[in-house]
Amino acid sequence: MPAPAEFLKYVDAQSDAFISRLSDAVSIASISGDPAYRPKVVEMSNWLNAQLQAVGVTTKQVDLGTHVMDGKTLNLPPAILGRIGEDKSKKTVLIYGHFDVQPASKSDGWDTEPFVLTKHEDGRLIGRGSSDDKGPVLGWVNVLQWHHETQTPLPVNLVFCFEGMEENGSEGLDALVVKERDGWFKGVDCVCISDNYWLNTRTPALTYGLRGLVYFKLNISGPGRDLHSGVFGRTVHEPMTDLISLMSRLVDQGGNILVPGVDDMVSAADTEERALYEKLDYSIADVEAAAGGKIALSQEKTTVLMGRMRLPSLSLHGIEGAFAGPGAKTVIPAKVGGKFSIRLVPPQTPDSVEPLVRTYIESEFAKLGSKNTMELELLHSGRPWVADWKHWNYEAAKIATEAIYKQKPDLTREGGSIPVTLTFAETLNCNVLLLPMGRGDDGAHSTNEKLDRSNFIEGTKLLGTYLYEVAAQAGN
Amino acid sequence: MPAPAEFLKYVDAQSDAFISRLSDAVSIASISGDPAYRPKVVEMSNWLNAQLQAVGVTTKQVDLGTHVMDGKTLNLPPAILGRIGEDKSKKTVLIYGHFDVQPASKSDGWDTEPFVLTKHEDGRLIGRGSSDDKGPVLGWVNVLQWHHETQTPLPVNLVFCFEGMEENGSEGLDALVVKERDGWFKGVDCVCISDNYWLNTRTPALTYGLRGLVYFKLNISGPGRDLHSGVFGRTVHEPMTDLISLMSRLVDQGGNILVPGVDDMVSAADTEERALYEKLDYSIADVEAAAGGKIALSQEKTTVLMGRMRLPSLSLHGIEGAFAGPGAKTVIPAKVGGKFSIRLVPPQTPDSVEPLVRTYIESEFAKLGSKNTMELELLHSGRPWVADWKHWNYEAAKIATEAIYKQKPDLTREGGSIPVTLTFAETLNCNVLLLPMGRGDDGAHSTNEKLDRSNFIEGTKLLGTYLYEVAAQAGN
Ligand SMILES: [Zn+2]
Ligand SMILES: [Zn+2]
Ligand SMILES: [Zn+2]
Ligand SMILES: [Zn+2]
Numbered sequence: 001m002p003a004p005a006e007f008l009k010y011v012d013a014q015s016d017a018f019i020s021r022l023s024d025a026v027s028i029a030s031i032s033g034d035p036a037y038r039p040k041v042v043e044m045s046n047w048l049n050a051q052l053q054a055v056g057v058t059t060k061q062v063d064l065g066t067h068v069m070d071g072k073t074l075n076l077p078p079a080i081l082g083r084i085g086e087d088k089s090k091k092t093v094l095i096y097g098h099f100d101v102q103p104a105s106k107s108d109g110w111d112t113e114p115f116v117l118t119k120h121e122d123g124r125l126i127g128r129g130s131s132d133d134k135g136p137v138l139g140w141v142n143v144l145q146w147h148h149e150t151q152t153p154l155p156v157n158l159v160f161c162f163e164g165m166e167e168n169g170s171e172g173l174d175a176l177v178v179k180e181r182d183g184w185f186k187g188v189d190c191v192c193i194s195d196n197y198w199l200n201t202r203t204p205a206l207t208y209g210l211r212g213l214v215y216f217k218l219n220i221s222g223p224g225r226d227l228h229s230g231v232f233g234r235t236v237h238e239p240m241t242d243l244i245s246l247m248s249r250l251v252d253q254g255g256n257i258l259v260p261g262v263d264d265m266v267s268a269a270d271t272e273e274r275a276l277y278e279k280l281d282y283s284i285a286d287v288e289a290a291a292g293g294k295i296a297l298s299q300e301k302t303t304v305l306m307g308r309m310r311l312p313s314l315s316l317h318g319i320e321g322a323f324a325g326p327g328a329k330t331v332i333p334a335k336v337g338g339k340f341s342i343r344l345v346p347p348q349t350p351d352s353v354e355p356l357v358r359t360y361i362e363s364e365f366a367k368l369g370s371k372n373t374m375e376l377e378l379l380h381s382g383r384p385w386v387a388d389w390k391h392w393n394y395e396a397a398k399i400a401t402e403a404i405y406k407q408k409p410d411l412t413r414e415g416g417s418i419p420v421t422l423t424f425a426e427t428l429n430c431n432v433l434l435l436p437m438g439r440g441d442d443g444a445h446s447t448n449e450k451l452d453r454s455n456f457i458e459g460t461k462l463l464g465t466y467l468y469e470v471a472a473q474a475g476n
Numbered sequence: 477m478p479a480p481a482e483f484l485k486y487v488d489a490q491s492d493a494f495i496s497r498l499s500d501a502v503s504i505a506s507i508s509g510d511p512a513y514r515p516k517v518v519e520m521s522n523w524l525n526a527q528l529q530a531v532g533v534t535t536k537q538v539d540l541g542t543h544v545m546d547g548k549t550l551n552l553p554p555a556i557l558g559r560i561g562e563d564k565s566k567k568t569v570l571i572y573g574h575f576d577v578q579p580a581s582k583s584d585g586w587d588t589e590p591f592v593l594t595k596h597e598d599g600r601l602i603g604r605g606s607s608d609d610k611g612p613v614l615g616w617v618n619v620l621q622w623h624h625e626t627q628t629p630l631p632v633n634l635v636f637c638f639e640g641m642e643e644n645g646s647e648g649l650d651a652l653v654v655k656e657r658d659g660w661f662k663g664v665d666c667v668c669i670s671d672n673y674w675l676n677t678r679t680p681a682l683t684y685g686l687r688g689l690v691y692f693k694l695n696i697s698g699p700g701r702d703l704h705s706g707v708f709g710r711t712v713h714e715p716m717t718d719l720i721s722l723m724s725r726l727v728d729q730g731g732n733i734l735v736p737g738v739d740d741m742v743s744a745a746d747t748e749e750r751a752l753y754e755k756l757d758y759s760i761a762d763v764e765a766a767a768g769g770k771i772a773l774s775q776e777k778t779t780v781l782m783g784r785m786r787l788p789s790l791s792l793h794g795i796e797g798a799f800a801g802p803g804a805k806t807v808i809p810a811k812v813g814g815k816f817s818i819r820l821v822p823p824q825t826p827d828s829v830e831p832l833v834r835t836y837i838e839s840e841f842a843k844l845g846s847k848n849t850m851e852l853e854l855l856h857s858g859r860p861w862v863a864d865w866k867h868w869n870y871e872a873a874k875i876a877t878e879a880i881y882k883q884k885p886d887l888t889r890e891g892g893s894i895p896v897t898l899t900f901a902e903t904l905n906c907n908v909l910l911l912p913m914g915r916g917d918d919g920a921h922s923t924n925e926k927l928d929r930s931n932f933i934e935g936t937k938l939l940g941t942y943l944y945e946v947a948a949q950a951g952n
Contacts (some may be wrong), residue, residue, distance in 0.1 A: 048916045184725060208646030211706060215804040224768015230687060230892020232818050233789030235729040235780045237771040242790040248724035251717055253844045255710040285709055292700015292810075295847045303603055305586055314651040315808055320801065321793030328691040328855040330817055330892075332791055334768075339799060340808055344707050346594040368729045379804040401662045416706025416806075 001155070002403055003465040009147045010313065011464070016144050019125060021051070022456065023117035025099075026127040026316045029139040032100035032168040034211045035069050041164045042076035043469070044099045047078050048137065049163060055144035058326040059380040063163075064172030076172050081184045082160030084144070085153070092157040092468050094188040094428070096164035096420060097137035097195060101129035102445045108446045124450040131451040132444035137162060137436075138195035143464040150246035155471035159188055159240040166195075170420055177420075187465050190393040191424045191432040192466065194459075198439050199410050203281040204401045204462070206394055207434035208449050209309065209413030210421055212344035212384035214353055215314065217320070218361065219247060221335040222372035237370045240322060244375075247338045249364050251314040255297050255307055257342065262312060265348050269306060277302040280410045290440070309413035312353075337377075343384075345417060346401045347362065347368040350381035385422045386413070396469035403469075404462045435466065477631065477948035478879055479941040486622045490932045494618050495601060497527070498932065499593035501610040502574075502603040508553065508576035508644040511803045517553035517640045520575045524613070524638060525556050531620035533558040533636065535823075540641075540648030552648050557660045558636030560620065561629070567946050568633040569902070570664040573613035573671060574642035577605035578921045592907050607927040608920035612670035612913040612939075613638060615932065619940040631947035637666055644673075646896055654905050667900045668942065669910040670935075674915050676888050679757040680872055680877045680938070683910035685785065685889030686897055688820035688860035690829050693796070694722060694837060696717060696810040698848035705806040713846045715812050716798060722850075723764070725813045725840050729781055729788040731773050733818065735836045740786060741824050745782060753778040753785070757887045766916065781784040785889035788829075802867045813853075819860075819891060826857035838873040861898045862889065867907040872945035879945075880938045912940065 011018075030044035031037035045061060054058050064076035077100070085092075104114035113217050117127040125135075127464055140160070147154050165171045177185065198205045211378040220239040249258055257263050269277070284296050307313065320337040323329045334465070344353060358376055365374045387394070389411055401409040420432070425432045437459035443449045487494070506520035507513035528535050542550035552578070561568075580590035588594040593603040609765060616636070623630055634790070641647045653661065674681045696715040703712070726734055733739045745753070762770050763780055774780050783789065796813040799805045818827060833850055841850045863870070865887055877885040890910070901908045913935035919925045 003509060035849065048803070069494045106770070154896060176716060213706075213806070215805075215806070222767075222769045222771040227767060229765070229789065229817060230689075230792040230819060231784065232767060233891060234783035234787055235773060235789050235891075236767050236769070237729065237773060240794070241729060242721045243719055244792055245729070247720045253717060253721070291698075291703060291708060293712070293713050294849075295698040297711060297713060307710035308707065311710055313705065315705040315709050315714055315806070316715070316720055316798075317807055318798030318800050318809065319795055322800070324796055324798070324800035326691075327490075328817070329793060330689070330791070330814070331793055333794065339804070341705060341804070343510050343706060370729050373864055379531075395599070412708070415709060415711075416704060 003461070003468045004152070005145050005275050006150070007065060007464055008461050011142060011457060011460050012351050013391065016459065018138065018456065019119070019139070019453065022125065022130065022135060022138050022200055025138060026117040026129050027115055027390045029115045030129070030164060030166050031099045031103050033040045035074055036074055038074055038077065038469050041100050044079045045164050046469060048099050049257060051141050052080065052082050053143055053161065056148040057084045057144065064176060067171045069270065073254050077164035077165065077235050079173065079176060080160065080162040081180065083158070083184070085157035087157060090156050091189045091471055092187050092466065094159045094185060094191045094424065095160060096134045096139055096161050096191065096193045096424065097140070098163050098165040099137060100167050101132065102129040102167050102264050111448055123453040125456060127451055128449055130449055131438035131442035132449065133166070135193045135258055135451040136459070139194065139434060139437055139460045139463045142460040143467070148356050155468045159185060174314065174423050177423050181427050185428055188428050188430060190430050191428065191471070193418070193421060193432065194437050194463065196414055196434050196436045197442055197444070198436055199280060199282050200286055200443050201439045203407060204405045205410040205411045205412045205436055206389070206397050206401070207436060208389040208394065209386040210384060210417050211415055212348065212350065213341055213382045213417060214357070214378060215378040215380040216339070216357065217379050218243065218338040218340070219335065219375040220372050223334040227332040228336045228414045229332050234333055237372045238332050240333055242365070242368055242370045242372050242374070243319065243338045243452055244365055245309055245368060246361060247316055247340065248341060250316065255313060257314045258310060259357050259402060261355060261356045262342065266345055268312060269381065271309060271352050274302065276411050277305045280305055280412065281452065310345055310413040312345055314340060331372040346386050354378055382417055382419055385424055385425060387425065387432055392473035393431040393433045393470065396473045397435050397466050399435055400462055400465040401467045403465055404458055407463045416461060478946045479937070479944045480628070483940055484624050484937050487618065487673065487933060490758065494614065494932065494936065495595070496854065497617070498601065498606065498611060498614050501614060502593040502605050503591055505591045505642060505902050506576045506605070508577055508641050509581050511548055511550055514550055514815070517576050518722070521554045521556060521640050522530050522834065524575050527617050528558050528636065529554065531617055533560045533620065538652060540652060542872055543647045551754040553640035555640065555649065555652060556636065556638040557656070559660070561633035563633060566632050567665045568635060568663050569728055569943065569946055570635045570661060570667045570900065572584065572637050572667065572669045572900065573616070574609045574639050575613060576640040576643050577608065577653060577763040578643050579693065580604040585922055599929040601929055601932060602924055602926045605926055607914035607918035608925065609642070609671045611927040611932050612935070615670065615913055615936045615939045618936040619943070625775060630942045635661060638777050641839055648878060649896060650899050653899050657903050661904055664904050666906050666946070667814055669894070669897060669908065669912055670911050670913050670939065671894060672890055672910050672912045673918055673920070674756050674912055675756060675888050676762055677915045677917050679883060679886050680881045681886040681888045681912055682865070683878070683888045683890055684859060684865040684870065685862040686893050689817055689856065689858045689893060690820065690826045690833070691817040691856040692720065692815070692833065693853040693855050694814040695811065695815070695851040697849050702810045703804055703808040708808055713848045714795050714808050716809055716850050718841070718846045718850070718902065719812050719814045720836060720849050721844060723792055723816065723839055724922065726792065726816060731789060733790045735833050737832045738829060741828065742787060742821055745786060750778065751754055752780045752887050756781055756888065783893040786821055788817060788824060788861065792816045800886060819861045822862050823861050830854055858893055858895055859898055861901060863901065863908055868909040868949035869909045869946065872949045873909055873911050876938055876941035876945045880934055925936060
């Protein structure tokens, strides 16, 4: 069931008006991570709430309470819950998005004012939030506008959940999802989130997995205070010597995790799954361009893609308490904390991986024969997520993508995390689809963030068409 | 030839007046490392210059030019050159000391005002500079005072070199020493520096060695910018993985240096030398009390002392460019610089050790098979120094110590560096003696720096007696 041709024509015809509305959204500097901008996030919630109501959505703004930032207690910006359609014969799709943005100022190195949407002649719509995540959110408003103006009933019921704290840990959202599970979110059949990116700049993508994380701090202490290396060098057990030795035993140059059992938990890809990676429109040149250096771990595209998407990874981030400044300080630091983290994939969980790391570190530390003290802290953790990409939700998105882009979408997994995805999947117990609007080079958290005009316009068509294909799948 | 008994009596009788003069010196906050205090360093130079003239020393204050600190060009504080006695039949002893001090403020954790000399009932004279180095400098003034008041000729000719930039790299001093080699310093037979400490709190010491240093920064770079570990973990060669691996190959938990050839350059101690370490009044409990932890590398006193004094040591200081803050940042740092240094002992020199380190690092990096880029920078270096402790200069100091303290002095080497020592030894081509006045727990660069009253008073007697014993040695 393709989307009505009139809808697609309308989107083309209205594209300047749509971009103008995106421009209005970008002009509100809704930076959630800076207390000084909190009123702007609230203004953005109010603005979006009005936009939704104008296209027929029943909404409520939800007070999420307070939180503490920079030592100050602040009101959280209100989330927006919305609903349109109550037809029990139709599927109900939950749409998530966020209206807050990352910080930005021209002095960071932007070529243009970050909160003025700048239309470049090459098609780029440049501005903070253009791609992450105001463009996708307004894509839904665009879809609704045609249905509202033409009084065309939507092919599915829609429920919306838009928040203003995503860039700062989605404070208050998990509790809201749990609270509204049998309330506002009752009867939701599937979820669609448009808040990630294509793998490249050419090929639309559907994303069905995210890695989890365990983040450790490995503390070694011994001296009562920092010591002078002239006076104490070769007389005492130096905490840095122990720490560096332990950190060197965690991962090898090939990216293999040396903690026994961690890599082993993940089974090898079967032929069908391997074929998914072979099909992806991605090259070693792409990964090296993105990294800014010719440093890919392999010249094999599938190896590199599987390393990012379906294998765990271990990165060494740095050391707290060691000498980190410029110059040549001859210090023996008294207490050092090595930071490292492991990205997890199913069936790994923080609960299953953390004990392996702890046992290994304890055993390796014992081998050192050091008189220093070792302590392993788990700072942060999150489970991985993988959806069934053969689910009708994905099938609908695939057909819609082919209809709009005349291309098969890449079926991707992200190496990072979007924690709300797991919250929806587990709390609502339904399939979650990540349906990106923007391209891999949009620079979501960087300077000169952009959304290509064609991604915004064709993406709007894609979102609308997806709803029709969900409805079609329901008939299957 | 012991010092005159009247001199020793005079020192006891004048001790309150001597402490009062030390109090005046401490009250001038001559912090050389802070531009705001530069006038105080100049004031201190003028004050000391007047003190020296008052006890009969011919002086000149020497303009050392300018230097740049915190982006400002500042005048260096004038050094003081002094001379008393021109008798060609006598030995000429060069005395070095410094009148500048480390920064200090009560808020650092001092129990008393750092620039008010506080006499504790346990005998401690607490104040910044009391031990490092105003007490020892004024010890010489005390000695001169009796000779001046009683018109007793000194047993040797004295030349003085006092500077006000020691705590900030002795800027300008090397050039002055070279310039005055055949001028003010002409005819110097030996040097005496009182600017270090006893090994413990009980036993006077003579110090005949200092370690040198090579300080490296090992840079690894690869990505064009910092990367997100979710997106790039297990897809690229991470600079931190390479750096930690290389740093782990430099030193083992026993303090052995793993760079081939470095430890081998130093011959084992022979029976005579080993006996020196066995005789030292020092215990494992002492080193652990000083370090603030039960972390000595060995329970063998001689092993630990030789590790500090006559063996090279390698310490890992930290990493520039890695994540060093609190919290859990999931960054893959793009460029990291590992800082490590090796303390050198004769016959090692920076020129002989640096190539060994470079060759080893290059070969180990090649083994990694990494696509990142490695670069080894030498940030800083200095040669080690060891004096002939059988020289008459040491013999004089030993006899003087036994006369005043009724104890054989510890014959020590310091693990750290006092660069001016090497400058004097090489430029003037003569024996240099380090004759400490203070104890191992004086806290020279810490809060609550102190000099014990008995160390100041007996130390004054020691300095005077040493001059008489130098004269006696000259007769041998
Ligand atoms: Zn986002
Ligand atoms: Zn974002
Ligand atoms: Zn000093
Ligand atoms: Zn000092």
